[in-house]
Amino acid sequence: MKINTISPQDNNCLQIISTIAKPPKKLYSIGQLPADRRPTVAIVGSRKPTAYGKEVTYKLAYDLAKYGLVIVSGLAIGVDSIAHQACLDAGGYTIAVLGNGLDSIYPASNRDLARKILANRGALISEYEPGILARGYQFLERNRIVSGIADAVIVTEAAVRSGTLSTANHAIEQGRELFVVPGNITSPLSAGCNKLIKQGAHPVTCAEDVIEIIAPDLLRAQTLLPLGLTPLETKIISLLQSGVRDGDALQEQAAVDFTEISNTLTIMEIAGTIRALGCNQWTLR
Numbered sequence: 001m002k003i004n005t006i007s008p009q010d011n012n013c014l015q016i017i018s019t020i021a022k023p024p025k026k027l028y029s030i031g032q033l034p035a036d037r038r039p040t041v042a043i044v045g046s047r048k049p050t051a052y053g054k055e056v057t058y059k060l061a062y063d064l065a066k067y068g069l070v071i072v073s074g075l076a077i078g079v080d081s082i083a084h085q086a087c088l089d090a091g092g093y094t095i096a097v098l099g100n101g102l103d104s105i106y107p108a109s110n111r112d113l114a115r116k117i118l119a120n121r122g123a124l125i126s127e128y129e130p131g132i133l134a135r136g137y138q139f140l141e142r143n144r145i146v147s148g149i150a151d152a153v154i155v156t157e158a159a160v161r162s163g164t165l166s167t168a169n170h171a172i173e174q175g176r177e178l179f180v181v182p183g184n185i186t187s188p189l190s191a192g193c194n195k196l197i198k199q200g201a202h203p204v205t206c207a208e209d210v211i212e213i214i215a216p217d218l219l220r221a222q223t224l225l226p227l228g229l230t231p232l233e234t235k236i237i238s239l240l241q242s243g244v245r246d247g248d249a250l251q252e253q254a255a256v257d258f259t260e261i262s263n264t265l266t267i268m269e270i271a272g273t274i275r276a277l278g279c280n281q282w283t284l285r
Contacts, residue, residue, distance in 0.1 A: 001118065003102050003130055004029045012037050013070075013149075020148040020174050024127040028102050031123035034093065039215040040070040042150035044143075044167045045079030045157040046189050053079060053157030053189060055283060056181050058086040058275075060154060062285055063207035065092025067218050072097065072150050074142060075110050075124070079156055079164075084113060088120050090285075095149070098126040099142035100134035143167040144174075151214045152177035154204060158192035165192055168201070177213055179204040232256060232264050233273070240274065240284045247280035 006027050008014040013034045017023055043061055046053060061071050061083040071087040073080040075096040087094040094117055098106065102124055105111045114124060127145060128138065143166045147153045153171035155178070158164040171178045180201040183190020197203050204210060211218050228234030235254050244250055251261040265282060268274045274282050 001030050006033075016151075017145065017148045020144055020170070022144070023148070024145065027125050027127055028129060029123055029125045030102050031118045032121045033095075033123050033125075034070065038068065038070050038093075039211075039218070040072060040150045040152075041210060041214070042072040042146045042153045042167070042171075043079065043083035043156065044073060044146065044153065044164050045155055046159065046162065046164065047076055047078035047080075048189075049078050049082070049157045050187065050189055051277075052183065052187075053181075054082055055277065057082045057156040059283065059285075060156065060181075060204070060207055060210075061086035062090045064210065065090035065094075067207060067211055067215075068092070069211070069215065069218075070095060072146055074099070074139070074146055075105070075107075075114065076139075077107055077109065081110060081113055084117060088116055088122075093120075094122045096122070096124045097142055097146045097149070098124060099128070099139040100126065101128045101130040101132040102126050103130040104133070106134040139163065140166050144170045147171040147174055147176055150176060152179060152210055154179045154181070154210065155193055155196060155201075156181045157183065157189045158196075159188050160191045160195060162192050165196075168196055177210075178202065179210055181205070228268075228273075229271075230264070232260065233268055236261075236264065236268065237273070237284065240282060245277065245281045245283060247282060250282065 006029055008017045057079050065071055065087040071094045073083045084094050100106050105114045147167050147170040153176055155168050178201040180193045180196045182203050183193050228237050275285050
């Protein structure tokens with residue numbers, strides 16, 4: 001696809017980037033950028049997230065996209081990829097900020113994801129001209145743009161020593177709202193997150209925590225959580241909201257037989273109301 005050269009100052013969606021340190025004078029893009037500025041959230045985290053990190057990243061990105069927020073990330077493996085994919089699954093709009101020229105996709109394992117982003121009217125952007133290969137320091141430079149085009153940054157999982165924290169630091173320096181998912185105090189991949197919360201970052205447990213600060217009108221405009229089409233579906237939704245994940249526990253607490261719970265879970269998964277986590281574990285979309 002054609003690589004376009006754009007001036008951030010001339011694009012309503014990207015004008016906010018002019019407020020950061022060392023703002024790029026031009027950016028390269030592929031795909032479609034929104035004509036108007038919309039509430040935008042960057043989601044970042046570990047390249048090797050735990051099952052917990054994967055679940056919370058997917059849910060936050062999916063729910064925020066359902067509210068109409070733009071989801072930004074860096075197309076890296078791990079949390080970045082999950083955030084982009086969750087946004088696409090929700091029918092939302094996502095922007096990937098690369099740390100190299102747009103004539104090649106890095107990492108190569110995410111080429112298919114990049115194609116999906118473009119096929120769903122999203123965009124890839126970079127400050128590096130075509131032909132510039134990926135280098136480690138460029139990803140740290142790239143992080144200021146990930147946070148710079150967003151109204152808020154969410155860190156879902158990060159160790160104490162993590163490149164993710166550079167994005168968090170940029171968010172603080174740029175005056176962006178910083179949200180962090182609290183984690184298990186014994187998990188190394190939550191140590192960085194818990195430290196940021198102690199330093200004053202907003203703890204986040206659901207999409208509404210973010211929206212009530214950066215786009216409160218959206219909370220009055222729509223209701224996110226679905227109602228079931230049957231009493232059993234409504235009961236399952238309520239149980240999942242309360243933290244029940246195990247299929248056997250759902251069956252026991254819903255007081256139905258195996259066939260009924262199994263058929264209902266399958267119907268709800270096909271409808272997009274719930275998502276299978278594997279090993280008979282379930283969660284809301």
